[in-house]
Amino acid sequence: MLEIKNLHAGIEGREILKGINLTVNKGEIHAIMGPNGSGKSTLAKVLAGHPQYEVTAGEVLYEGRNLLEMAPDERAREGVFMAFQYPIEVPGVSNAQFLRLAYNEKQKHLGADELDPLEFKDLLKERAKVVEMDASFMTRSVNEGFSGGEKKRNEILQMAVLEPKLAVLDETDSGLDIDALRVVAGGVNQLLTPDNAIIVVTHYQRLLNYIVPDFVHVLADGRIAREGGKELAFELESKGYDWIKTLDGEKGAGAPAN
Amino acid sequence: MSTAELLAKQEYKYGFVTDIESDMIPRGLSEDTIRLIVEKKNEPEWMLEFRLKAYRHWLTMTEPKHWPNLTYPKIDYQDVIYYSAPKQKATKKSLDEVDPELLRTFEKLGIPLTEQKQLAGVAVDAVFDSVSVATTYKEKLKKHGVIFCSFTEAIRDYPELVKKYLGSVVPTNDNFFAALNSAVFSDGSFCFIPKGVRCPMELSTYFRINNSESGQFERTLIVAEEGSSVSYLEGCTAPKFDKNQLHAAVVELVALDDAQIKYSTVQNWYAGDEEGRGGIYNFVTKRGKCAGKNSKISWTQVETGSAITWKYPSCILQGDNSIGEFYSVALTNHAQQADTGTKMIHLGKNTRSTIISKGIAAGKSNNSYRGLVKVMPKAEGARNYTQCDSMLIGSTCGANTFPYIEVMNNSSSVEHEASTSKISEEQLFYLQQRGISQEDAVSLIINGFCKDVFLQLPMEFAVEATRLLGLKLEGSVG
Numbered sequence: 001m002l003e004i005k006n007l008h009a010g011i012e013g014r015e016i017l018k019g020i021n022l023t024v025n026k027g028e029i030h031a032i033m034g035p036n037g038s039g040k041s042t043l044a045k046v047l048a049g050h051p052q053y054e055v056t057a058g059e060v061l062y063e064g065r066n067l068l069e070m071a072p073d074e075r076a077r078e079g080v081f082m083a084f085q086y087p088i089e090v091p092g093v094s095n096a097q098f099l100r101l102a103y104n105e106k107q108k109h110l111g112a113d114e115l116d117p118l119e120f121k122d123l124l125k126e127r128a129k130v131v132e133m134d135a136s137f138m139t140r141s142v143n144e145g146f147s148g149g150e151k152k153r154n155e156i157l158q159m160a161v162l163e164p165k166l167a168v169l170d171e172t173d174s175g176l177d178i179d180a181l182r183v184v185a186g187g188v189n190q191l192l193t194p195d196n197a198i199i200v201v202t203h204y205q206r207l208l209n210y211i212v213p214d215f216v217h218v219l220a221d222g223r224i225a226r227e228g229g230k231e232l233a234f235e236l237e238s239k240g241y242d243w244i245k246t247l248d249g250e251k252g253a254g255a256p257a258n
Numbered sequence: 259m260s261t262a263e264l265l266a267k268q269e270y271k272y273g274f275v276t277d278i279e280s281d282m283i284p285r286g287l288s289e290d291t292i293r294l295i296v297e298k299k300n301e302p303e304w305m306l307e308f309r310l311k312a313y314r315h316w317l318t319m320t321e322p323k324h325w326p327n328l329t330y331p332k333i334d335y336q337d338v339i340y341y342s343a344p345k346q347k348a349t350k351k352s353l354d355e356v357d358p359e360l361l362r363t364f365e366k367l368g369i370p371l372t373e374q375k376q377l378a379g380v381a382v383d384a385v386f387d388s389v390s391v392a393t394t395y396k397e398k399l400k401k402h403g404v405i406f407c408s409f410t411e412a413i414r415d416y417p418e419l420v421k422k423y424l425g426s427v428v429p430t431n432d433n434f435f436a437a438l439n440s441a442v443f444s445d446g447s448f449c450f451i452p453k454g455v456r457c458p459m460e461l462s463t464y465f466r467i468n469n470s471e472s473g474q475f476e477r478t479l480i481v482a483e484e485g486s487s488v489s490y491l492e493g494c495t496a497p498k499f500d501k502n503q504l505h506a507a508v509v510e511l512v513a514l515d516d517a518q519i520k521y522s523t524v525q526n527w528y529a530g531d532e533e534g535r536g537g538i539y540n541f542v543t544k545r546g547k548c549a550g551k552n553s554k555i556s557w558t559q560v561e562t563g564s565a566i567t568w569k570y571p572s573c574i575l576q577g578d579n580s581i582g583e584f585y586s587v588a589l590t591n592h593a594q595q596a597d598t599g600t601k602m603i604h605l606g607k608n609t610r611s612t613i614i615s616k617g618i619a620a621g622k623s624n625n626s627y628r629g630l631v632k633v634m635p636k637a638e639g640a641r642n643y644t645q646c647d648s649m650l651i652g653s654t655c656g657a658n659t660f661p662y663i664e665v666m667n668n669s670s671s672v673e674h675e676a677s678t679s680k681i682s683e684e685q686l687f688y689l690q691q692r693g694i695s696q697e698d699a700v701s702l703i704i705n706g707f708c709k710d711v712f713l714q715l716p717m718e719f720a721v722e723a724t725r726l727l728g729l730k731l732e733g734s735v736g
Contacts, residue, residue, distance in 0.1 A: 048691050051683060076693035088688035092706025101702065102692035109693070141706065158692060 001026050001197050002047075002067075002166055007058035009046045015056065016042045018222035024166070027194040031208055031233060032201045034219030035241035040201045041085060043219070044170040047199075048082040049075050062166070076102075077109040079196075081164030083155035085171040090142035095154065096124060098142045099161050106162060127160040131187040149180035156187040167191070168199045173207035185210030205237035220244045273498035273528060276363040276468050280387070282342045285471070287335055289313065292441055295341050299410055299444070304421065312430035312440030319434045322568075326597040327626040327658055330502075330539065330566050338504055340442045342472035343389040356392050360384075364392075367495060369464050380491070381406055383463045387472055388444035395459065404457050404488075405450040409477055412448035419450060423481050427510040427547045427574070435506045435541040435568070439475050443508065446476035451486040451517075460716060462491035465507075467527070467538065470497070473504035480510070482517035484550065489520040491719060494563070496528040499536050502565060506541045515550030515577065520558070522715055523571075524723055527563035532621070534593025537565025544571035545601075548580030548609075556583040557600065558714040560723045565594060570628065572601035575609035575637070582611040585711040589704075589727060590623030590655070599629035599660075604637035604670070613644040616708050618727075619655035626658040631672055633665040640670040648678045649707050651700070679707075701727065 002024040009017040016039045024030055034040050046053050047060065049072035060067040067075060090098060096117070103123075104114040115123060124138055131153040143151050152172055159167055169188065173181055188211050192198060200211055208216075208230065216233050218226040225244050226232065236243070283294050292313055296306045321333070346357045356371065364371050364384050371384055371392045381395035383406065390408030399406050405416060412420050430440040447463040467474045482488055496503065505527065511519050521544075530537025540563075546555035557571040567590075573582025584600035602611035611631065619625040625648065633640045648657035659676050681703050689699035704727050705712065712720045 048687075050687055071696075072687060072690040073693055073695050073699075076691050082691055084688065084691075088682075088685050090685065090689070090703060090706055092709035093702055098689075098692075098702070101698070102689075102694055105693040105695075105698075162692065 001063060003061040005059050005061075007043075007046070007060060008056045009042060009053055010056060011042070011053050016222050017046065019058070020222075020224060022217060022224070024197045024199065026197055027192075028215065029192065029198045029200065029211060029213045031213035031216045032199060032219060033203070033205075033216060033233065033236060034225075035244070036203070038219040039222040040203075040219055041170055044082055044168045044199070044201050047168055048072060048080065073105075076162075077106050079165030081159055081162055081167045083152075083159060083167065083169040083172050085174060087143045087146075087151040087155055089144045091144050093142050094139050095142050096121065096138040099124060099158060102158070103161055124161065128157055130160045130190050131156045132183050133157055148175040149177065152176055152180065152184055153187070156184050156191075160187065160191055163191070163196075165196050166199070167196065168201065170201045171203065172200070173202055173204060181207065182210060205233040208233045218244050270498060270528060272367060272495035272526065274366070275497040276359060278357065278359050278468070279345045280342045280469060281345050282339050282469070282472065285337055285339050287338070287340060287442065291340055295442060295444060298341060298343075301413055302417065304417075305413060308425065308430065309441050312437050315431040316434065316437035316441055319431075319437055321434050326568055326628075327624065327660070328566055328568065328595045328597050330595070333504060333539065335438075339469070339472035340475065341444050342387045342469045343444075344386055344391065346391070360386060360391050363466065363468075364464065367464065367466065380460045380462050383408060383447040383461075385445055385447070385463060385465045385474075385476055387467060387469050387474060390445045390447070399457075399459070402458055403452040403455055405448065406461050407448055409443070409446040409448050409479070412479075416448070416450070419481065420448070420479070423479055423510065423512055425510075427512060427545050428508050428543050433543060436508050436543040439477065439506045439508045439543070443475045443477040446507070447478045449480040449488060449490065451482045451488045453483040454485045456486065457488040460489050460491055462493065465492070465494040467496035467503055467505065470499040470501055470503065473506065475505075476507050478507070478509040480519055480521070481512045482514065482519050484514045485516045487518040489716060490522070491716060492521070492523045494525050494527050496538055498528050498531075502530075502537055502539050504539050504541070505564075507543070509542070509544040509571075511546030511555055513546065513548050513550060513553035513555050513580075516552045517550060518554045518556075519546060520556045521546070521571070522719055523559040523561075524719055524726065525559065525561045525563050525567075526726060529563045529594050530565040530592065532592045534565065537594070538563065539566045540564035540569065541566075542569040544569065545574065546572070546582070547574045548577050548582060548606075550580070551577040551606070552579045553577050554581040554583070556585070556714070558585040558711065559587070559598075560711070560715070560719075560726070561586070561588040561596060561598060562726050564596075567594075567596040567598050569598045570600055572603070573611065574603045574605065575611065575640075576605045578606040579608045580606055581609070584611075584613045584615070585714045586615045587618070587708045587711045587723070587727075588616070588625055588627075589618045590620070590625045592621040592623060594621075594623040596624070597626045597628055599627045601630040601632070602642060604631075604633040604640040604642070606637060608639040609637055610640070611642045613642070613646070614710050615644075615646045616711055617646070617648040617657050618651065618704060618707070619648070619657045620651035622654050624656045624658075626660060628660040628662075630662040631664070633667060633670045633672065635666045638667055638669045640667075642672045644672075644674045646674075646676040647707065649704070650678065650680045
């Protein structure tokens with residue numbers, strides 16, 4: 001589904017990703033871990049097409065197509081979804097209005113039926129159960145006055161409505177207490193099917209107790225320093241990121257990560 | 259914001275010109291011009307006196323160029339044609355006798371006038387250059403006692419009402435542009451809602467400027483007697499010309515005891531091109547007087563057009579417990595300039611006013627809110643709430659807020675809130691990441707920003723306003 005080859009990218013002339021290689025297949029959950037500043041969030045934003053990030057080398061194939069040539073909204077309509085670390089507020093626009101517009105854009109793109117506000121309300125009510133959100137959130141402005149946990153739940157609700165093929169969750173666990181974490185993670189698990197894939201970007205192993213990855217990739221200084229199964233996350237949790245940095249040092253600067 | 263290069267491709271679908279023969283008077287302004295207008299319109303002596311008085315006063319006044327936050331070349335008032343009317347039969351028995359070219363023009367503007375096609379639920383007075391060419395549903399309204407007709411007919415058929423109220427809210431010497439209008443106004447709409455009547459349909463006037471050389475000087479007068487209510491809509495468009503046209507209108511509203519007037523405007527005059535060539539100079543005086551107790555006047559405006567907008571729809575809250583409201587969205591793009599806002603003058607006890615103003619600036623435009631809240635000594639217990647929000651799109655535009663607050667008693671409360679924001683790249687990216695195109699994303703953000711105002715608009719107008727804002731901003735971000 002997704003093939004990242006030797007991806008180099010940065011912001012304002014500063015290189016952050018220094019040659020990422022990663023393959024994600026249908027039905028898989030991948031965790032991207034790493035210390036602060038290792039490039040985790042950059043990778044998520046580059047995949048989603050954030051305009052401030054510049055790709056300087058490498059390629060990204062999504063279902064065989066060059067993802068990097070697609071505008072952010074086109075990527076979204078093709079099924080790429082990013083749950084934001086810091087969801088944005090849109091004052092005066094109700095959650096339901098926003099979600100219906102997004103949903104119908106996708107439907108239009110797929111040549112499927114668009115829903116009117118009443119039909120959509122039913123769909124929304126159904127999907128909201130995934131993250132245990134009540135109806136009052138639908139009439140409130142997008143993320144305005146939401147608590148940190150509510151914002152993150154709202155991200156997963158959007159995922160539930162848009163049913164992406166590839167979901168990238170950017171530090172969805174940050175700022176969540178344990179109950180909210182369980183709800184959010186439970187929602188994500190309900191949305192996993194054999195036909196989609198999820199990339200979980202996280203600093204901590206904690207989230208991976210709930211969303212169990214098939215593969216763990218540890219980033220350090222813009223490269224994948226270590227890869228493995230879910231046990232790698234536990235190893236990291238006990239040894240800390242300094243362990244990776246040491247490994248990286250042993251390999252020597254500039255060496256390809258894998 | 260790095261991606262906000264102002265490309266600015268604006269569609270203006272009302273920019274066509276109607277090819278029609280006009281009856282024009284020579285350029286320039288003098289007492290003879292006014293006599294000629296009076297003669298053309300076959301007006302009584304008292305109207306001539308009203309006009310001459312205004313004109314003579316106007317000669318002593320200077321154009322307000324120093325205080326508005328507007329820059330424009332000197333207007334040569336002798337280079338304007340003050341009267342231009344499409345040639346047509348003097349008396350029309352029915353709407354179907356109106357020149358088909360004019361009917362086609364209004365139909366193209368979305369305002370069908372012929373009886374078979376008339377808009378349901380909305381009576382329309384159609385003004386083309388200097389004259390009203392048709393008014394729909396006149397007879398139906400008359401059955402309810404509601405008078406809705408062109409100003410010309412009002413002077414002819416209801417002289418006592420016109421004499422009583424004309425200039426009672428905006429005196430002829432009120433300001434430079436109001437004086438000019440009082441001297442030369444050629445037509446407009448007159449509405450009278452008698453005691454206790456709720457007007458059974460929306461009333462509206464559609465203003466169309468067609469002639470590149472003439473200005474439009476129209477007058478609207480709405481009188482709501484005791485316990486009556488009316489909702490009035492106003493729309494305006496003009497063709498694309500390289501030259502600027504002058505539009506100086508006066509609107510007067512009078513609400514007696516327990517009466518309510520709701521006045522909504524979607525102003526979409528031609529705004530000029532990207533470099534600021536052409537467009538309407540829009541200098542308008544709009545004022546309502548809540549003359550009676552418990553009366554209410556509500557202004558809602560969506561200002562998207564005109565090269566220059568100078569306009570402050572105001573309320574004089576004279577009756578005790580009367581209410582004034584002002585809801586405004588002013589959008590400027592390219593080289594447009596707007597200096598707009600309101601005045602709430604509290605005279606009566608326990609009078610209340612609300613001001614919600616949303617200014618949106620894009621391109622190289624300049625958008626100013628200017629508002630006065632004045633609470634007089636006898637207005638005990640008066641309350642005002644003002645909220646002024648500005649939104650900037652890109653980094654080459656400007657937004658300003660000039661609030662003036664004068665409170666002369668200590669039992670009143672005045673609140674003022676203001677904010678300035680930008681459409682951020684992050685906000686756009688967030689919406690785009692959900693599959694919404696950049697243009698739709700801008701539209702969505704702007705509409706959210708304007709929600710409090712749009713909620714005040716009648717349904718059809720709200721849809722139109724939403725569409726219009728999207729259109730006006732096309733290509734301004736990206």
